[in-house]
Amino acid sequence: MKTVKFGVVVFPGTNCDRDTSWVIQSVCKSEVRYVWHTETDISDLDVVILAGGFSYGDYLRSGAIAHYSPVMKAVKEHADRGKLVLGICNGFQILVESHLLKGAFLHNKTQHFLCQKQYLKVATTDSPFTMKYARDEVIQIPIAHGEGNYYLPQADLDEALTYDLIAFQYCDKQGVVNEETNPNGSTASIAGILNRQKNVLGMMPHPERSSEVEMGSTDGKKIFEGILQWIQSV
Amino acid sequence: MKVKIEVFLRGDVFDPQGKAILNAVHHLGYEKTTSVQVGKVFLLDIEGDRSTVEKQAKEIADKLLANPVIENFTVTVL
Numbered sequence: 001m002k003t004v005k006f007g008v009v010v011f012p013g014t015n016c017d018r019d020t021s022w023v024i025q026s027v028c029k030s031e032v033r034y035v036w037h038t039e040t041d042i043s044d045l046d047v048v049i050l051a052g053g054f055s056y057g058d059y060l061r062s063g064a065i066a067h068y069s070p071v072m073k074a075v076k077e078h079a080d081r082g083k084l085v086l087g088i089c090n091g092f093q094i095l096v097e098s099h100l101l102k103g104a105f106l107h108n109k110t111q112h113f114l115c116q117k118q119y120l121k122v123a124t125t126d127s128p129f130t131m132k133y134a135r136d137e138v139i140q141i142p143i144a145h146g147e148g149n150y151y152l153p154q155a156d157l158d159e160a161l162t163y164d165l166i167a168f169q170y171c172d173k174q175g176v177v178n179e180e181t182n183p184n185g186s187t188a189s190i191a192g193i194l195n196r197q198k199n200v201l202g203m204m205p206h207p208e209r210s211s212e213v214e215m216g217s218t219d220g221k222k223i224f225e226g227i228l229q230w231i232q233s234v
Numbered sequence: 235m236k237v238k239i240e241v242f243l244r245g246d247v248f249d250p251q252g253k254a255i256l257n258a259v260h261h262l263g264y265e266k267t268t269s270v271q272v273g274k275v276f277l278l279d280i281e282g283d284r285s286t287v288e289k290q291a292k293e294i295a296d297k298l299l300a301n302p303v304i305e306n307f308t309v310t311v312l
Binding site for chain 1: 303
């Protein structure tokens with residue numbers, strides 16, 4: 001079986017890098033290394049993960065300063081070659097600021113930092129990241145963010161709907177997606193979205209915090225398993 | 235040369251901070267206040283002649299200080 005090599009990018013202020021590496025290495029039994037933000041050669045990697053945290057203290061806008069770190073040029077080239085990129089929480093914000101995904105982030109509609117268990121609806125299974133789920137399946141993955149109010153202009157939302165790019169939507173236990181079940185005010189309750197080629201996923205929930213029984217949910221593990229299966233089947 | 239760059243959310247983007255502050259203003263009794271917008275102000279010192287400084291300040295605002303998807307900016311050479 002093909003060995004899949006993950007890289008977890010570490011910016012100053014990233015704080016979910018160890019959790020993410022733990023899940024890849026100890027839970028999914030795959031190879032992983034840390035990628036420091038000044039690195040420019042990541043050609044050894046099959047998958048790049050931008051982990052959660054507060055890169056550069058969230059100064060200016062979340063992810064705005066990380067965009068200009070040397071490693072991001074390499075991450076863009078990695079994505080342009082069709083390789084997989086997963087941005088989790090602050091990683092999602094960095095992908096948006098770097099224009100690898102469309103849209104922008106605003107403060108949560110409540111103005112509060114949200115740290116809670118969260119139900120999500122799987123909106124598409126047509127991607128390497130979501131192929132292990134069932135369509136419309138309700139899963140639980142925690143969220144922890146202050147600026148998770150994902151804003152997508154109407155034209156980009158139309159594109160996302162046309163090409164089935166919405167990966168996850170916030171919902172309640174029954175899978176109801178509406179304003180009341182949307183914790184942060186994001187456009188169309190979007191919790192995770194893919195790029196047009198579907199090799200880049202950004203998501204606010206933390207799958208690395210829900211990949212082991214001890215953590216209360218294992219629903220996030222299927223994202224990493226999907227990545228592995230997809231690469232091994234190519 | 236000193237340059238002031240002001241960044242505000244675009245009018246069609248909901249500003250939760252502005253809304254929260256507006257509510258607080260109303261609680262203070264200033265009911266005639268109808269909107270509050272929260273923005274950022276940056277003061278930069280840039281060397282060069284006026285037109286070059288203005289051009290560079292606009293580039294900096296567009297590339298980094300503002301996110302054109304949600305924000306507008308104005309540049310004033312002081």
